[in-house]
Amino acid sequence: MIEFITGPLSHPFFAHALLASTGIAAACGLASYFLVLRAQVFTADALSHVAFTGAMAALAFGVDLRLGLFATTIAIAVLMGSLGRRGLADDVVIGNVFAWILGLGVLFLAIYTADRSTANGSAGITVLFGSIFGISGSAAMIAAVIGIGVCLLLVVIARPLLFSTLDPDVAGARRVPVRLLGLVFLALVGASAAEASQVVGALMLLGLLAAPGATALRLTSRPYPAIGLSLLIGVLDAWIGLALSYAIPVLPPSFTIVGVATVAYAAAFAGTAVRNAMADSRQRAPRPAATIEV
Amino acid sequence: MILADAVVGPSWNLLADIQELWSFPFMVNAFRAGAIVAVAAATMGWFMVLRRQSFAGHTLATVGFPGASGATLLGLSTTAGYFGFCVAAAIVIAAIPRAGRASGAHESAATGIVQAFALGLGFLFVALYKGFLSGIDALLFGTFLGVTSTQVVVLFGVTIAVLVVLAVIGRPLLFASVDPVVAAARGVPVRVLSVVFLVLLGVAVAEASQITGSLLVFALLVMPAATAQALTARPVLGLVLSVLIGVAVTWLGLGVAYYSIYPIGFYVTTFAFAAFAASRLVRLGGRNRQSRRRDAATAVPA
Amino acid sequence: MGQTDTAAVPSTAQDPAATSVPAGSGPAGEPVISVHNGSVRLGGRELWHGVELTVGPGDFVAVLGPNGIGKSTLIKVILGLLPPAGGEVLVLGSRPGRRNHRIGYLPQRRSFDASLRIRGVDVVRLGLDGDRWGLPLPVPTRFSPRKAAATARIAEVVELVGASAYAHRPIGELSGGEQQRLLIAQALVRRPAVLLLDEPLDSLDLPNQAAVAALISRISRQEQVSVLMVAHDVNPILPYLDQVLYLARGGAACGTPAAVITTETLSGLYDTPVEVVRTSDGRLVVVGQPEAPALHVDRHRPAVGGDNHDLG
Numbered sequence: 001m002i003e004f005i006t007g008p009l010s011h012p013f014f015a016h017a018l019l020a021s022t023g024i025a026a027a028c029g030l031a032s033y034f035l036v037l038r039a040q041v042f043t044a045d046a047l048s049h050v051a052f053t054g055a056m057a058a059l060a061f062g063v064d065l066r067l068g069l070f071a072t073t074i075a076i077a078v079l080m081g082s083l084g085r086r087g088l089a090d091d092v093v094i095g096n097v098f099a100w101i102l103g104l105g106v107l108f109l110a111i112y113t114a115d116r117s118t119a120n121g122s123a124g125i126t127v128l129f130g131s132i133f134g135i136s137g138s139a140a141m142i143a144a145v146i147g148i149g150v151c152l153l154l155v156v157i158a159r160p161l162l163f164s165t166l167d168p169d170v171a172g173a174r175r176v177p178v179r180l181l182g183l184v185f186l187a188l189v190g191a192s193a194a195e196a197s198q199v200v201g202a203l204m205l206l207g208l209l210a211a212p213g214a215t216a217l218r219l220t221s222r223p224y225p226a227i228g229l230s231l232l233i234g235v236l237d238a239w240i241g242l243a244l245s246y247a248i249p250v251l252p253p254s255f256t257i258v259g260v261a262t263v264a265y266a267a268a269f270a271g272t273a274v275r276n277a278m279a280d281s282r283q284r285a286p287r288p289a290a291t292i293e294v
Numbered sequence: 295m296i297l298a299d300a301v302v303g304p305s306w307n308l309l310a311d312i313q314e315l316w317s318f319p320f321m322v323n324a325f326r327a328g329a330i331v332a333v334a335a336a337t338m339g340w341f342m343v344l345r346r347q348s349f350a351g352h353t354l355a356t357v358g359f360p361g362a363s364g365a366t367l368l369g370l371s372t373t374a375g376y377f378g379f380c381v382a383a384a385i386v387i388a389a390i391p392r393a394g395r396a397s398g399a400h401e402s403a404a405t406g407i408v409q410a411f412a413l414g415l416g417f418l419f420v421a422l423y424k425g426f427l428s429g430i431d432a433l434l435f436g437t438f439l440g441v442t443s444t445q446v447v448v449l450f451g452v453t454i455a456v457l458v459v460l461a462v463i464g465r466p467l468l469f470a471s472v473d474p475v476v477a478a479a480r481g482v483p484v485r486v487l488s489v490v491f492l493v494l495l496g497v498a499v500a501e502a503s504q505i506t507g508s509l510l511v512f513a514l515l516v517m518p519a520a521t522a523q524a525l526t527a528r529p530v531l532g533l534v535l536s537v538l539i540g541v542a543v544t545w546l547g548l549g550v551a552y553y554s555i556y557p558i559g560f561y562v563t564t565f566a567f568a569a570f571a572a573s574r575l576v577r578l579g580g581r582n583r584q585s586r587r588r589d590a591a592t593a594v595p596a
Numbered sequence: 597m598g599q600t601d602t603a604a605v606p607s608t609a610q611d612p613a614a615t616s617v618p619a620g621s622g623p624a625g626e627p628v629i630s631v632h633n634g635s636v637r638l639g640g641r642e643l644w645h646g647v648e649l650t651v652g653p654g655d656f657v658a659v660l661g662p663n664g665i666g667k668s669t670l671i672k673v674i675l676g677l678l679p680p681a682g683g684e685v686l687v688l689g690s691r692p693g694r695r696n697h698r699i700g701y702l703p704q705r706r707s708f709d710a711s712l713r714i715r716g717v718d719v720v721r722l723g724l725d726g727d728r729w730g731l732p733l734p735v736p737t738r739f740s741p742r743k744a745a746a747t748a749r750i751a752e753v754v755e756l757v758g759a760s761a762y763a764h765r766p767i768g769e770l771s772g773g774e775q776q777r778l779l780i781a782q783a784l785v786r787r788p789a790v791l792l793l794d795e796p797l798d799s800l801d802l803p804n805q806a807a808v809a810a811l812i813s814r815i816s817r818q819e820q821v822s823v824l825m826v827a828h829d830v831n832p833i834l835p836y837l838d839q840v841l842y843l844a845r846g847g848a849a850c851g852t853p854a855a856v857i858t859t860e861t862l863s864g865l866y867d868t869p870v871e872v873v874r875t876s877d878g879r880l881v882v883v884g885q886p887e888a889p890a891l892h893v894d895r896h897r898p899a900v901g902g903d904n905h906d907l908g
Contacts, residue, residue, distance in 0.1 A: 037714075041406040042349040049509075092520045095348040096570045099513035103563025106435050106510070110557045125430060129417045156729050163726030166712075166719060169703035170782070173675050173696060174727045200410075201417070203356070207410035214403035221713045221766040224732060252421045258414035265407050400711045 008246045016140035017132045017253070021199050021238040023147025025208060025257075027192045029234020030154045032213030033227050034185060038165050041210045042091060043080055046098035047190055048205035050076045051197040053105030055127040060108040066142075069194035076101070077190030081183045130201030130254040132242070139198075146195050150188050151231070161185055162223055199238070200254040207258030208234060211265045218268040237261040315552055323441040327449055328544040331502040332514060334453040336540030337460060338498040339519035340533050341491065345471045348516055349402055350387050353409040354496050355511045357383040358503035360416030362433050367423040372433075373448065376500040383408060384496030388489040416508075435559045436507030445504070452501045456494055467491060468529060510559045514540060517566035524573040539569055626689070628653055628790050628822040629674060634683035636669055642681065643669055647848040649841050653789070654820045656813055656836050658827050658853075661843035667826040668704055670843070671792050674824070675701060688789055700783030704794040704826070707775055712768035716759065716778040719767055720750050723782035753781040756818075757811060773804035777811070784815065791816075793825040797832055805832040812836075830857065831879045857882075 008014045035044050051073050058068025076097075083093055109124045126134075135143070164171040164178040172178050189209070196208050216230035241257030248256075315321045342351045358376045365375025390404045420430055460467075470477040470484045478484045502511045522536035547562035554561070627650045635645030643666030651657050659667045672678040673685060676693020688695040700723075724746055725732070737744050754763045757777040762770055767778065776796060783791055793812065797805045813836035816823045827833060830840070830853070840856045842849045844865035849856050856862075857880055862870040871883045 036400070036403045037712075039402055041402040042352075045349065045352065045406060045409070091346050091348050092343055092516070092523075095343075095352070095512070095516040096520055096567060099510075099516055100563045100567035102509055103513060103560045103567070106557050106563075107560035109431075109435075110555070110560070114555060128434070129420075155731050158731050159722075159725065160727055160729060163722045166708075166714060166722060167726070167782075169705070170701055170723070171726060173677065173699070173701045173703075175696065176727045200414075203413045204410045204417070206406040207414065210403045210406035211410070214400065214407065217400070217403075217713045221715045221718075223714055223718050224734070227731065228734075250422065252417055255414040255418040255421070258410050262407055262411040262414075265404075269404075400713075 008243070012137065013133050013135075014242070014246060016135050016137050017242055018239070020135050020140035020143035020147075021132055021242060021257070022235055023144030023151075024192070024195045024199050025147075025212075025234040025238035026231050027147040027150035027154070027188075028196050028205075028208035029212040029231040029237075030151055030227065031185075031189050031192050032209050032211070032234065033216055033230035034154075034158075034161060034165065034213070035189065035209060036213040036217055037162075038185075040186075040189075041206065042094055043077075043186065044189060044193065044209040045206055046080065046094045046101075047073055047077055047193040048197065048202050048209070049098050049102045049105070050190075051193050051205065052127055052202035053101045053108065054194070055197065055202065056105045056108035056112060056124065059123055059127075060112040066194070069197060070191060073190035073194040074187050075190075077186040077193075078183055081186040126201075127197065128201050128203050129252070130197065130199055130204070132199045132253050133245075135198065143195055143198065146191065150191050150195075153184075153188055157181055157184060158227060200257050204254055204258045207261045208237070211258075211261035212237060215261075215265045215268045218265070218272050233261075233264060237264060311549070315549060320439060320441070321548075321552065323443060323446055324439070324548055325545060326446050327441045327505050328548055329541050330446070330449045330453050331505050332518075332540035332544040333537050334456050334498045335502045335511065335514035336518040336522075336536040337457065337533060338495050339515035339517075339540075340522060340536045341460075341467060341471065342495060342515060343519040343523055344468075345488075345491070347492075347495075350405055350492065351495060351499070351515050352512045353387065353405050353412075354380050354383055354492075354499045355503065355515070356409050356508050357412040357496075358500055358511070359433055359508035360412050360419060361500070362503070362508070363416045363419035363423070363430070367419045373445075373504060376503055377497065379412070380496035380500035380503070381493055383412060384492040385489070388492045432507065434507050434509045435557065436503075436505055436510055441505065449501055449504070452497065456498050456501075459490075459494060463487060463490060506562075507559065510563065513559075513563045513566055514544070517563070517570050518543065521566070521570045521573040524570070524577050539566070543569065626653075627651060627686070628655070628688060629824065630684075630686045632684040634673070634685055635681045636666060636673055636678070637681040638666065638669060638678075644843045644845075644848055645682070647683070647841070647843070647850070649850050651790070651822050651824060651839070653822055654816060655838045656816045656823045656825070656833075657839040657841060658825050658830060658833055658837050659841045659843065660827060660830055660857075663828075665843045665845065667843060668794050670841075671701075671794055671824070671826060674792060675699065695789075697786065698789045700786065700788035700791045700821075702779055702783045702791070702793045702796055704798065705779070707772055707799070708768050710768045713766045714768075716763040716765065716767045716770065716774075717750055717754065720754060720763070720778055720782045720785055721746070723785040724750065749785060750781075753785045754778070756784065756815065757781045773800050773808065776800060776804075776808055780808070780812070780815075784819070784821070787819070788821060791821050791823045791825075793823065795826050795828060798828065809833045809836065834878075834880065 009018070035041055051069055054068045054070075054072025055065055056068075057063075057072065058065045080094060080097065083090070112123065160171065160176045161181050163174075164176050164181050168178050193205055193209065196205050200207055212234040213230045215233050216226045219229060220226045237260045238257055241260045242253055244256040244260065245251050245253035316325070339351070342348060357379050361375035361377075361379025362372040363375075364379070365372050386408055387405055390401055416433075466477070466482045467487050469480075470482050470487045474484050499511055499515070502514055506514060518536045518540035521539050522532045525535060526532050543562055543565040546565050547558050550561045551558035629649065629651040631647050631649040633645075634647040634649070636643050647670075649657075659670060661667055669678060673680050674687055674692055675696060676687075676691070680692075685692050687693075688698055732743070733740075735743060737747055751760075754760050757780050759774065759777045759781060762774055763778060763781075767775060770778070780791075780793075780796065783793075791812075796812070797808060800808060809832040812823055812825065813833070815821060816836075825833065830837075834853060837853050839850060840853045842856050842862070842865060844862075847865060849861050849865055857872055859870065859872045862872060862882060873881045873883055875881060
């Protein structure tokens with residue numbers, strides 16, 4: 001049993017992957033609860049494509065990859081937030097902007113592969129689909145630190161953000177900076193997206209940015225436990241995914257992580273559907289006056 | 295994807311350039327295929343934008359990637375893979391229960407999860423099929439090279455089929471998209487129509503993906519349609535405009551990409567985005583003029 | 597106006613939010629809201645002017661008037677979200693916006709998305725502590741007196757609005773009337789001195805309108821909360837009203853319902869003959885009210901012609 005755990009951890013590549021993905025998955029899990037609640041999954045989808053373009057631009061112009069990723073995702077996140085009312089952008093505008101940004105990504109990919117003789121031919125693929133097992137020790141450390149930082153900031157703004165999501169008018173009257181919170185939140189999502197594209201790749205970000213929150217929202221309607229659950233599900237998705245990929249090497253880790261996240265969501269979906277059906281069949285009897293407990 | 299070996303530089307004599315482009319059978323096929331998919335994508339895209347289903351459309355687009363890579367893995371034709379996966383995904387998305395409003399939070403989360411999983415599956419297929427990595431770019435970002443005449447015929451047939459079905463359901467679909475509650479009260483089968491629409495969208499996307507790649511097909515879906523809707527509120531004119539813009543940006547992209555070392559996908563999205571941005575500006579200008587005119591009119595008591 | 601801390605409903609627990617608030621004290625009867633010669637401009641156009649309003653502790657006041665006249669704007673002015681163009685506005689003895697922690701606000705609202713999976717009590721709880729940074733610590737209630745107090749206060753307001761039976765269900769699944777009751781509980785949870793309600797009866801069916809109106813009146817008396825309520829239809833709340841503020845293009849009138857909703861006053865306000873008819877069951881109907889296309893084609897259009905007379 002002990003060997004079962006220490007075996008993989010004795011490989012530095014696995015330990016690094018575990019460290020990085022824990023921090024990143026925690027940040028994404030936390031962000032995903034709010035993304036789903038605020039109906040901003042499409043924005044997150046757009047950001048995942050922006051991450052690809054940012055990384056390709058950095059490669060094409062010889063800048064640090066991480067710098068390109070963070071600068072573009074955060075900048076575009078704030079741009080999309082400021083285009084719409086209350087930090088929620090219009091669906092059509094998002095669609096157009098990110099389709100074009102993806103086109104730019106293709107251009108940078110072409111510049112990179114054409115201009116650099118030393119170029120790693122599969123760099124574009126790496127950015128798109130992730131390569132968590134290739135992460136270095138220092139990069140893993142940075143990823144974990146950034147993940148924890150994003151988590152802390154999200155925890156600090158969590159309650160007013162929840163308030164301004166559910167009840168923007170009342171929150172505004174109570175001097176909660178509704179619009180600013182929306183922008184800060186999107187910037188944090190941008191940072192999470194930039195980090196997460198190293199784990200599951202730019203294309204599969206939604207596996208980490210939508211699934212944990214949606215699963216948690218299925219399982220409980222109490223917001224604060226749901227926030228914790230969302231974080232936990234994100235981290236567990238990453239751990240189980242990594243373990244699976246280690247055990248069955250033919251499965252790439254980004255696939256297993258996203259696959260586990262999908263299965264978890266599907267299970268929660270099916271479970272609650274069954275529960276609701278049973279509750280319905282029990283003839284919606286008037287419930288006893290519940291004692292209020294928060 | 296890059297027509298680098300063909301770069302000779304245009305003569306800037308438009309007629310001569312077009313003649314030169316069309317002297318290559320592969321370019322003729324590319325122009326034909328481009329026009330065909332642009333028509334299908336722009337028409338379906340117009341309804342997609344109207345119904346605020348961009349996210350579902352984008353998800354269907356990305357699903358083509360596992361379809362094609364899975365088909366390659368199994369040794370089937372990629373065409374079958376594209377159609378099979380896109381239509382299947384359309385049915386899955388249509389099965390997600392819609393709770394009241396169009397963009398329910400849970401619906402979009404479920405759509406996003408379908409998308410992430412599909413892309414993960416695609417990557418798995420690529421990983422399983424070793425030595426296929428060089429083709430992955432074409433699957434994602436498209437290729438206008440090597441479109442065969444048979445393919446053009448197949449694309450043409452599918453587009454006609456899509457347009458015929460759309461012509462039949464067009465009016466009730468418009469009604470159901472604009473005002474679902476009233477439409478349902480008038481006996482329009484709103485729910486069935488939304489399933490049929492998504493399947494149709496899946497077919498159109500599968501078709502277009504074979505040329506544009508899974509990631510860029512979304513540009514052809516959303517951009518011409520959004521541009522047309524910014525310019526006019528009239529349905530028929532909007533559809534026509536959407537198709538015209540779609541074909542124009544595709545052909546322009548093809549023509550420019552032929553003389554450039556950079557990929558077609560970049561040019562098509564850039565031209566389309568420029569059109570969209572311009573249409574937004576035109577509408578903004580129009581609105582300002584209108585309100586000025588109204589102010590002038592109200593200044594004089596009637 | 598020290599009425600908040602001497603609420604009629606006995607409260608065993610000390611409300612954490614209320615303790616941080618300096619207890620507003622003053623001689624009983626000092627106005628909670630006073631507007632003197634108030635006017636407001638929105639987008640360069642004057643919406644209303646000459647508003648005189650005094651709301652005392654425990655008063656139930658309705659704001660009436662045609663669509664687009666700026667009833668909700670008055671609420672925004674009182675909340676300090678919009679500056680008045682002229683006149684003097686005092687809320688709880690200070691400038692608007694200074695005492696918002698003692699105001700319960702219920703905006704004119706859409707209902708919650710049917711798929712929203714957040715419980716009713718959680719929405720109520722946000723009214724108590726939603727503006728605090730950070731997350732609540734997961735300490736069991738019996739170890740944290742503050743949390744116990746919050747829990748007790750939430751249970752109390754939920755009971756007060758009669759929502760205990762469904763407060764623990766996701767709010768998206770509740771009916772419009774049930775949601776409205778929970779939102780009133782949210783506005784009440786910090787023991788406000790004033791409730792600002794913007795069309796709370798809108799989109800409710802008739803029995804629910806009557807029930808919610810009775811509930812608001814009961815709360816106003818029990819808790820000594822002043823209520824300023826924007827209403828489209830005065831009839832459901834007519835029996836409970838202390839005062840009516842009627843806004844019109846020509847100016848504003850304030851007084852008891854019997855004094856304001858009369859043929860003479862409204863005709864003067866509108867500068868057109870208007871007739872107030874009382875039906876056999878006691879309902880009021882305003883006939884000939886110029887809400888017709890002539891004046892309301894476009895609420896953003898500058899006022900045309902001579903409907904800008906002062907009242908009186």
